Amino acid sequence: MPDHNPLLRKLAALSPLSDEDRRHLAQVAAHPVAVPARTDLIREGDTPRGVFLVLEGMACRYKILPDGTRQVLAFLIPGDLCDLDVSLLNAMDHAIGTLSPCCVAHIPTRTVGDLLDGHPGIARAMRLAALVEAATARQWLVNVGRRSCERRLAHILCEMLVRLRSVGLASDVGYDLLLTQVDLADATGMTSVHVNRCLQSLRKRGLIEIRGRRVVIPDLAALEAAADFDSGYLHRATPDPRPDPGLRGTALPDAAALRDAVPPEARA
Amino acid sequence: MPDHNPLLRKLAALSPLSDEDRRHLAQVAAHPVAVPARTDLIREGDTPRGVFLVLEGMACRYKILPDGTRQVLAFLIPGDLCDLDVSLLNAMDHAIGTLSPCCVAHIPTRTVGDLLDGHPGIARAMRLAALVEAATARQWLVNVGRRSCERRLAHILCEMLVRLRSVGLASDVGYDLLLTQVDLADATGMTSVHVNRCLQSLRKRGLIEIRGRRVVIPDLAALEAAADFDSGYLHRATPDPRPDPGLRGTALPDAAALRDAVPPEARA
DNA sequence: CGACAGATTGACTGGGTTCAACTTAAGTGG
DNA sequence: CCACTTAAGTTGAACCCAGTCAATCTGTCG
Numbered sequence: 001m002p003d004h005n006p007l008l009r010k011l012a013a014l015s016p017l018s019d020e021d022r023r024h025l026a027q028v029a030a031h032p033v034a035v036p037a038r039t040d041l042i043r044e045g046d047t048p049r050g051v052f053l054v055l056e057g058m059a060c061r062y063k064i065l066p067d068g069t070r071q072v073l074a075f076l077i078p079g080d081l082c083d084l085d086v087s088l089l090n091a092m093d094h095a096i097g098t099l100s101p102c103c104v105a106h107i108p109t110r111t112v113g114d115l116l117d118g119h120p121g122i123a124r125a126m127r128l129a130a131l132v133e134a135a136t137a138r139q140w141l142v143n144v145g146r147r148s149c150e151r152r153l154a155h156i157l158c159e160m161l162v163r164l165r166s167v168g169l170a171s172d173v174g175y176d177l178l179l180t181q182v183d184l185a186d187a188t189g190m191t192s193v194h195v196n197r198c199l200q201s202l203r204k205r206g207l208i209e210i211r212g213r214r215v216v217i218p219d220l221a222a223l224e225a226a227a228d229f230d231s232g233y234l235h236r237a238t239p240d241p242r243p244d245p246g247l248r249g250t251a252l253p254d255a256a257a258l259r260d261a262v263p264p265e266a267r268a
Numbered sequence: 269m270p271d272h273n274p275l276l277r278k279l280a281a282l283s284p285l286s287d288e289d290r291r292h293l294a295q296v297a298a299h300p301v302a303v304p305a306r307t308d309l310i311r312e313g314d315t316p317r318g319v320f321l322v323l324e325g326m327a328c329r330y331k332i333l334p335d336g337t338r339q340v341l342a343f344l345i346p347g348d349l350c351d352l353d354v355s356l357l358n359a360m361d362h363a364i365g366t367l368s369p370c371c372v373a374h375i376p377t378r379t380v381g382d383l384l385d386g387h388p389g390i391a392r393a394m395r396l397a398a399l400v401e402a403a404t405a406r407q408w409l410v411n412v413g414r415r416s417c418e419r420r421l422a423h424i425l426c427e428m429l430v431r432l433r434s435v436g437l438a439s440d441v442g443y444d445l446l447l448t449q450v451d452l453a454d455a456t457g458m459t460s461v462h463v464n465r466c467l468q469s470l471r472k473r474g475l476i477e478i479r480g481r482r483v484v485i486p487d488l489a490a491l492e493a494a495a496d497f498d499s500g501y502l503h504r505a506t507p508d509p510r511p512d513p514g515l516r517g518t519a520l521p522d523a524a525a526l527r528d529a530v531p532p533e534a535r536a
Numbered sequence: 537c538g539a540c541a542g543a544t545t546g547a548c549t550g551g552g553t554t555c556a557a558c559t560t561a562a563g564t565g566g
Numbered sequence: 567c568c569a570c571t572t573a574a575g576t577t578g579a580a581c582c583c584a585g586t587c588a589a590t591c592t593g594t595c596g
Contacts, residue, residue, distance in 0.1 A: 069414050070414075073409055085398070085399055089399055131356060134402065137405055137409065142331050193584090196544060212593095448575085449574075
């Protein structure tokens with residue numbers, strides 16, 4: 001059974017899956033549907049009736065503000081799912097929509113529950129995927145809150161490389177980014193005008209090349225350095241697994257140690 | 269058994285708890301420990317050995333960038349816990365530290381697992397709390413990405429009122445905010461200088477009053493309007509439950525409906 | 537060949553940062 | 567109880583990054 005299914009491929013990269021797990025996951029994506037670009041899968045306020053699995057194309061979570069501006073909260077690429085427990089809530093606090101033409105499968109709440117309850121291997125992998133999505137959201141907050149605009153873009157481009165590669169949609173040096181500069185702007189809290197200028201600056205610095213939709217990264221290490229990017233939070237196997245950093249002082253590992261907590265001077 | 273335990277109080281507000289559930293939760297917070305201000309509970313890179321429960325004071329999740337700047341990812345107030353599945357990961361991608369003197373309980377991984385597996389009522393409430401934390405993180409991203417600085421501050425002040433009220437730490441008109449302006453700056457992606465000026469502006473507009481640590485909100489509706497704040501994402505019972513907005517067109521509720529998706533024109 | 541979305545460019549403006557000084561409040565130890 | 571210390575808050579002035587507005591260019595598709 002080849003890893004044709006991006007969900008399978010992504011989850012397998014996070015946690016080992018048995019053949020039976022793989023079979024069940026394959027069934028989940030059995031009924032894909034084509035969705036045009038710029039189409040909502042679910043809107044803010046809607047009651048979730050399950051989760052969506054992206055099989056092809058790019059989608060995003062987003063919110064529209066009263067003044068009409070949009071904030072993209074996350075990009076969804078093939079293999080992305082998550083929102084496992086979302087059925088506990090009765091209204092979406094954000095929308096999910098396609099950015100490019102997509103191929104999407106809908107997984108009813110019940111099926112999700114069955115996977116979580118009856119298949120510990122799948123449950124573990126999906127919980128891990130959810131943790132990684134949360135970690136990615138944190139990176140985005142740091143991105144928008146504290147990084148310069150050029151760094152923000154570089155960071156997102158690095159992130160997309162790692163993520164797309166782990167589902168076989170990127171080579172070592174580049175990938176097709178099915179996004180407009182407006183989409184990038186809404187994800188990074190910038191203006192599309194300024195996205196344009198920053199991309200040009202990155203190009204002039206030789207950190208990226210853009211040919212149509214294709215993004216080429218000639219020197220990944222250089223881009224990562226410019227982006228302050230560390231792929232650790234994505235928990236993917238990387239081409240160059242860095243050596244174990246060794247023992248680092250652990251702050252307050254347990255209740256006993258809480259009694260002599262790290263003194264304030266230890267903080268910057 | 270009074271709602272002395274803020275965790276109990278918070279979870280009960282999210283989902284009904286049996287007396288047995290309450291007894292178990294009370295035990296969890298049985299061994300609190302005092303921690304001074306500005307102290308790390310766990311650092312980035314550390315291996316989590318359980319979760320922390322804040323019983324008193326304010327703490328935060330944060331990251332430090334290479335240039336020394338800090339981004340606060342979330343404020344933790346009494347009753348906050350979450351990170352349920354964090355033990356699946358072997359390294360924290362961010363740190364957690366106190367901002368004010370705190371009273372904290374450490375809950376070992378095993379105990380968390382027992383609560384999740386053996387007590388469906390508690391599991392449900394804790395999963396809900398985790399979803400609310402994720403929704404709050406999304407609001408923060410919108411805040412930093414797309415709102416003016418004055419709005420950001422107003423939004424955070426509204427959020428803190430709702431959250432603190434739900435654990436009995438705020439009256440209807442105000443609360444003690446155990447944060448410095450630097451903390452607020454690091455949470456909103458601003459400078460402490462500019463936080464100061466924006467707070468003054470909010471004061472001049474009559475939206476807030478500040479006396480020492482005390483924040484007073486004379487006209488909540490006005491502040492919420494200025495902040496573009498809607499407490500819905502916190503899923504707390506609010507004093508003025510707004511009427512059901514009625515039927516709104518649901519986009520793509522199931523696989524069948526996917527076939528005729530919302531046309532692009534429906535999007536702004 | 538239009539028509540249109542997306543990308544690009546220029547000029548201007550302004551919100552927010554930076555840097556630095558100063559004030560206030562809250563300890564802390566002699 | 568007060569001098570000393572330190573953290574937090576406040577203010578001013580200069581600067582600049584990024585937004586705004588608007589025009590133009592480019593590719594793509596019917």
